[in-house]
Amino acid sequence: MAQTEDHAVGLDQYETLPRRILTVWLPLFVFVFVLLFPFYWMAITAVKPDNQLTDYANHSPFWVVGPTLEHMRYLLFETTYPRWMWNTIIVSVASTTISLVASVFAAYAIERLRFKGSRITGLMIFLAYLVPPSILFIPLAFIVFQVGIFDSRLALILTYPTFLIPFCTWLLMGYFRSIPYELEESALVDGASRWQILTKIVLPLAVPGLISAGIFAFTLSWNEFIYALTFISSSENKTVPVGVLTELVRGDIYEWGALMSGALLGSLPVVILYSFFVDYYVSSMTGAVKE
């Protein structure tokens, strides 16, 4: 389905301005406000001094007087937070790389080599994409324990590809399909091997697809929670989402400033990455649905 990027104003031009404000701009701003408010609240809490944090009588909760970096300093220098950040980076980069490499070969084989049973394999990959981690984590914990990689980053690096490979393969199949077959045929006639066709013709043309799949896979592994919660027990091996939730929450007194700083800092890397590649991100999200 090609997108019809017509820039026709359509029927919108017949609407009067007051009606347009009421039916379009007002709901849109309510949506944007609701969707963004938790982030604002997270950010403002992260820089509030402790005395203003819960003192709504003397300080407006929506604003901060004299913002402080005390919570961030505490987080970075007095907790294991930097270590969790490092673990998350290593696990995300490693599992994304493994998944991309495996997916490129698999997608090319299914889409272009058309080996016997490739259609069934493609269907199986799609079904694998639909298997949720919530029903896999118990047997996986069992396996991880038996293999002897329990409580190590390797446990996460090896299990994250289970949800990354199906997704990346499915997405790359769509991209490979859009590359004209004639290009490969003429290369074959000129005596190129399959390996040369893949590395010199198909991959350079599929770079946007590789970026989309890579970014999305990186974000998915950065955000993963249930496997990391189950397979990791010692503090120095935890990832950011698990570490912030299990180590920074102590007793009944919540240090909201530190918690929100942890949430903010943990979100920043994916948000920054996302802001550079919005279009790739959107195309991978909608691509997986539309194919």
Next chain:
Amino acid sequence: MTATLETRAPRRRRLGRLSESRNGLGFLFMLPAAVFLLFFLTYPLGLGVWLGFTDSKIGRPGVFIGLENYRWLFDDPVFWLTVFNTIFYTVFASIAKFALGLWLALLLNRHLPFKNFFRAVILLPWVVPTVLSAMAFWWIFDSQFSIISWSLMRLGVIDQPINFLGDPWNARWSVIAANIWRGIPFVAISLLAGLQTIPQSLNEAAAIDGATSWQRFTKVTLPLLTPIIAVVMTFSVLFTFTDFQLIYVLTRGGPVNATHLMATLSFQRAIPGGQLGEGAAIAVAMIPFLLAAILFSFFGLQRRRWQQGND
């Protein structure tokens, strides 16, 4: 290029024979992905079903006990409460996500300035790690210092803070609200991509024929969008039904199991509780529901093929 080919030739001979046949090369290329998926996906799926029939504990493989776990769950009121909670959570959150997501997609499909900016900003709740944004909701739903309670008290709507997560029904609606917040971007952006494939001219033609905007929506836009709605909502239902993170952060299943979903109950029984077998049985009990959702998606896709008139 020919020079490098010749020097590599001897080393390649053994692989060469395999890679000359289409099936052999296909097998080689599929190998890495297949090994991963077979060992870490297919095998655990089977193992999970097997564990459901055993009394395994953490660190100790159990023995086959037949349907004992399921019989035990069948008589367990907490299990039936979580089934109810999961269905309640999925139904209400999915309907709201669909309605609000479609509305947002329709708004964004109009001719707007800063359209790309809005699209980028709206996707943020989906991009940020769920656990971390759920912690912001935890703070927003605080029993004493909730910003929502404070604002409503300032406006004079209520007299005392709302106990968002402490009361069973309040807690149910609060976690649903957080789930809707997180799910709207996915539904909206996916449906927007679907809307952009519908040519404006169809709407214009309908308008010239005298269709009202409501008629244009129900008779032109909605039928053309149905196939994508089917797929998007199947994914949305799957994600919602198997949700774990939001509940784990906000309530851990409490108060008095009012917000326990099947995924969180399965985790609680299996990992902190140590009863791997029973946890696995709860996870297996989710599969029939998931299959129903996938079949729904399958028929949605079929209809789309038929509409396009090929394949």
